[in-house]
Amino acid sequence: xxxxxxxxLRAKLRLENVVTRIGAFTLGPVNLExxxxxxxxxxxxxxxxxxxxxxxILGLYRPxxxxxxxxxxxxxxxxxxxxxxxxxxxxxALFDHMNARDNIEFGLKVRGVPKEERERAVKEVAERLHxxxxxxxxxxxxxxxxxxxxxxxxxxxxxxxxxxxxxxxxGLDPWSADYLADLIVYVRDELKVATIVVSQYAGKxxxxxxxxxxxxxxxxxxxxxxxxxxxxxxxxEAAAYLGYDNVIPCKALGNLCEGSKSxxxxxxxxxxxxxxxxxxxxxxxxxxIYADVDGSLKARVDLNGIKVTGLLRxxxxxxxxxxxxxxxxxxxxx
Amino acid sequence: MRAKPEIFVLALSxxxxxxLLFFSYPIAVLAxxxxxxxxxxxxxxxxxxxxxxxxxTSTIAAIxxxxxxxxxxxxxxxxxxxxxxxxxxLVDLPIAVPHIIVGVMIVLAFSxxxxxxxxxxxxxxxxxxxxxxxxxxxxxxxxxxxxxxVETAISSLDPELELTAMSLGASRGRAxxxxxxxxxxxxxxxxALTSWARAASEAGALFIVAYEVYFGKSLVYPAPVxxxxxxxxxxxxxxxxxxxxMLVVVLSIFALGRALLEIRRGTRAEG
Numbered sequence: 001x002x003x004x005x006x007x008x009l010r011a012k013l014r015l016e017n018v019v020t021r022i023g024a025f026t027l028g029p030v031n032l033e034x035x036x037x038x039x040x041x042x043x044x045x046x047x048x049x050x051x052x053x054x055x056x057i058l059g060l061y062r063p064x065x066x067x068x069x070x071x072x073x074x075x076x077x078x079x080x081x082x083x084x085x086x087x088x089x090x091x092x093a094l095f096d097h098m099n100a101r102d103n104i105e106f107g108l109k110v111r112g113v114p115k116e117e118r119e120r121a122v123k124e125v126a127e128r129l130h131x132x133x134x135x136x137x138x139x140x141x142x143x144x145x146x147x148x149x150x151x152x153x154x155x156x157x158x159x160x161x162x163x164x165x166x167x168x169x170x171g172l173d174p175w176s177a178d179y180l181a182d183l184i185v186y187v188r189d190e191l192k193v194a195t196i197v198v199s200q201y202a203g204k205x206x207x208x209x210x211x212x213x214x215x216x217x218x219x220x221x222x223x224x225x226x227x228x229x230x231x232x233x234x235x236x237e238a239a240a241y242l243g244y245d246n247v248i249p250c251k252a253l254g255n256l257c258e259g260s261k262s263x264x265x266x267x268x269x270x271x272x273x274x275x276x277x278x279x280x281x282x283x284x285x286x287x288x289i290y291a292d293v294d295g296s297l298k299a300r301v302d303l304n305g306i307k308v309t310g311l312l313r314x315x316x317x318x319x320x321x322x323x324x325x326x327x328x329x330x331x332x333x334x
Numbered sequence: 335m336r337a338k339p340e341i342f343v344l345a346l347s348x349x350x351x352x353x354l355l356f357f358s359y360p361i362a363v364l365a366x367x368x369x370x371x372x373x374x375x376x377x378x379x380x381x382x383x384x385x386x387x388x389x390x391t392s393t394i395a396a397i398x399x400x401x402x403x404x405x406x407x408x409x410x411x412x413x414x415x416x417x418x419x420x421x422x423x424l425v426d427l428p429i430a431v432p433h434i435i436v437g438v439m440i441v442l443a444f445s446x447x448x449x450x451x452x453x454x455x456x457x458x459x460x461x462x463x464x465x466x467x468x469x470x471x472x473x474x475x476x477x478x479x480x481x482x483x484v485e486t487a488i489s490s491l492d493p494e495l496e497l498t499a500m501s502l503g504a505s506r507g508r509a510x511x512x513x514x515x516x517x518x519x520x521x522x523x524x525x526a527l528t529s530w531a532r533a534a535s536e537a538g539a540l541f542i543v544a545y546e547v548y549f550g551k552s553l554v555y556p557a558p559v560x561x562x563x564x565x566x567x568x569x570x571x572x573x574x575x576x577x578x579x580m581l582v583v584v585l586s587i588f589a590l591g592r593a594l595l596e597i598r599r600g601t602r603a604e605g
Contacts, residue, residue: 060497080500087501089494097516106512107502286512 011069012194013057013162013212014075018066020056027052027218029066033128034162037192037210039184041226043241045204050198051090053215054164055166057196059083070161079329086160086193090167092137101135102152107158120237125153128190129183145176152183156191163195169205176221177204202241206230214238239264244268245309247333251304253280253325262316263330272299272311272327282309286316364578371575372582381560381576385421385583387465387549388557392476394469394560395533399477403529405520407484423495429477433471436544440471461543465497468544468556472533479532483525487518520595527591534584 008273011033019028032035034040041051055061057068059080067074075083095103101122108118126132127148134142137327142150142266148168155163165184169177185208187193199205202212214230218239221231223238233239236247244264250257257263272286284301291313292298302325310323368375375381410422428436443449455463461467491514499509531576537558546553555563557580565573 055497058497058501080497081503081505083501085501087498089498091492091494093492093494094512095495095499106499106504110499110503110508154502162500217475 012071013196014067014069014072015057016067016069016156018063018068020061020063022052022061025049025052025218027056028063028220030220032213032220032222033198034194034211037188037196037264039188039195039197039209040211040213041197041202041205041209042213042215042220043199043238045237046200048215050215051166052218053220054087054166054198057162058085058087058164067208068208070169074224084158084161086155086163087156088148088151088155088163088168090170092144092152094142094147094151095235096139099136099138100131100142103139103150104135104154104157106154111158125157126187129153144171144247145179148172148176148180149183152187156187156193159191160193163193165195165197167199169199169203170198171203172205181205181208212242214241221233231252232331233264233298233333236262236264239331239333244331248306248308248325249301249324252304257332263324263327265330267296267298267309267326269329270323271313271322272301272306272310273316273321274313274324275322275324279324279328280324282323282325284321286319286321289316347461354470361581364574364581367571368574368576368578372578373570375575376583378576380554381557381579383549383552383554384557384560386545387468387554388580389583389587391465391472391556392530392533394465395473395476396480396530398469398473399480399529400522400526403525404484407481408488408514409488410481411485412496415512425478425481428475431535432469433475433538434542436474437471437539440467440474440539440543444470463544463553465544465547465549468540468547471539471543472536474537475536476529476532478529480522480525483528484518485523487521488514489595491517523591523595527588527595530591531584531588544585 013034017029105118131149139257212223212252233242245267246265247262249262284303288300301308496509499513540556561576564576
């Protein structure tokens with residue numbers, strides 16, 4: 001299965017049947033293509049193999065089978081320092097015995113770039129990422145958001161062919177997460193680096209992404225471009241990560257869909273307490289009514305043993321309630 | 335309002351305090367008994383030479399423990415490989431082997447008719463009763479401390495630091511020198527100081543390998559052996575005099591090293 005790579009894009013990074021074994025865990029086989037200017041967002045639960053995949057691309061782990069190609073060159077056995085892959089780990093790994101400037105120019109220094117050229121490059125990237133004022137500060141004096149900008153500047157200043165961001169949104173407040181998305185958009189649109197972002201949750205990074213991939217138990221599932229992935233998440237587990245509140249097995253819905261599959265529905269497609277229904281009308285037992293962060297009033301209902309979250313409609317006076325499921329906006333998932 | 339101390343914490347303090355008392359009480363008595371003869375002991379020419387020999391051999395041991403111990407510490411902290419448990423045990427072995435046996439082993443391994451002995455003899459390198467032999471013996475019993483201190487320091491560093499440096503084009507060696515070393519040099523110096531102090535206090539192995547060493551034109555006892563000689567020949571009061579003298583010198587050097595480390599740390603923190 002080919003995963004990633006927009007139509008017409010030349011793949012900058014290509015993984016062919018890559019299998020990596022770390023202890024008892026097996027990643028793959030993974031097939032993946034990411035082109036210049038693409039941002040592939042890989043999301044999924046902890047322990048799914050997302051970081052293992054990144055470290056295989058980076059060259060820390062050598063695949064047991066398959067090939068890693070960058071610019072159509074097989075780099076499977078090429079060491080980390082010769083792959084030209086930029087990497088920003090979850091911890092950011094800023095060198096805290098250096099200031100921000102020394103951190104950013106480290107890669108250029110290693111490559112023997114002359115001082116004047118280094119200074120010019122640092123100035124340019126610092127202006128682009130709005131970190132000019134931070135350059136002389138020690139890494140340990142930076143806030144997390146500032147440190148993240150410095151870490152990204154350090155990773156992109158050497159113009160890597162591929163950029164890997166491991167859990168960049170983890171622990172960020174909503175404003176910093178928004179700013180991070182802006183940074184990734186800059187890397188995508190201005191630098192046109194093929195980028196892979198790994199995150200447990202898609203959330204705020206969706207707007208910076210061009211393609212979504214879901215990872216579970218070492219397997220990678222291509223959900224396609226963001227818009228398509230959001231309307232057709234393919235996997236029940238992926239649907240839960242993409243804001244689908246309900247995954248209802250087809251068996252529970254009579255003959256409405258194929259028996260082995262499920263229907264993924266957002267809460268807005270399930271209306272509780274509605275007498276008039278233009279979808280599938282069912283009876284359920286009300287368990288809880290609560291207000292959610294989007295200001296809506298939600299109801300948690302038991303439908304013959306299946307827990308369902310829906311939008312509360314009207315006044316509910318009894319625990320036995322009508323549940324209206326609008327199937328037209330549901331997604332069929334496995 | 336003053337907080338009432340917890341009974342458990344009080345109990346811990348008493349138990350820990352007893353151990354500290356056990357450490358310091360004999361030193362206090364030694365200072366009391368031998369203190370008056372301290373300057374006299376330090377003016378005895380043969381004992382001065384004995385201290386010098388001990389300082390030289392301990393310094394060689396500390397340097398060797400850094401040169402060979404830091405690479406080993408890095409390998410142990412950063413790589414998992416088959417047989418690692420065996421190597422870990424081997425690192426701790428010198429602490430478990432009675433030091434008199436270490437002396438016997440060093441003589442057999444480097445100065446007898448087996449192993450490297452014949453080769454070293456052919457090259458004119460002698461181990462018994464030489465500075466080299468004394469340094470080998472004290473390195474054997476003290477290098478473990480540097481390895482363990484440095485290994486702990488490297489293990490506490492985020493491995494992503496080196497990985498990130500390598501992703502930026504640095505070789506593993508460059509990543510070690512530019513990223514790891516600046517962050518662990520204090521632990522290296524601390525480990526070397528501990529190894530130095532342990533080497534300076536060694537007597538058991540020296541009884542076999544270098545009871546006396548050729549130092550210039552004279553034969554000199556290493557300081558711990560000199561104290562033993564004083565004890566056997568002149569009695570415990572004479573031994574106390576030399577003991578406190580050695581203790582003052584060794585602890586002063588150790589404390590000075592630690593103080594310099596702390597001053598550096600303070601300067602960095604302020605800067």
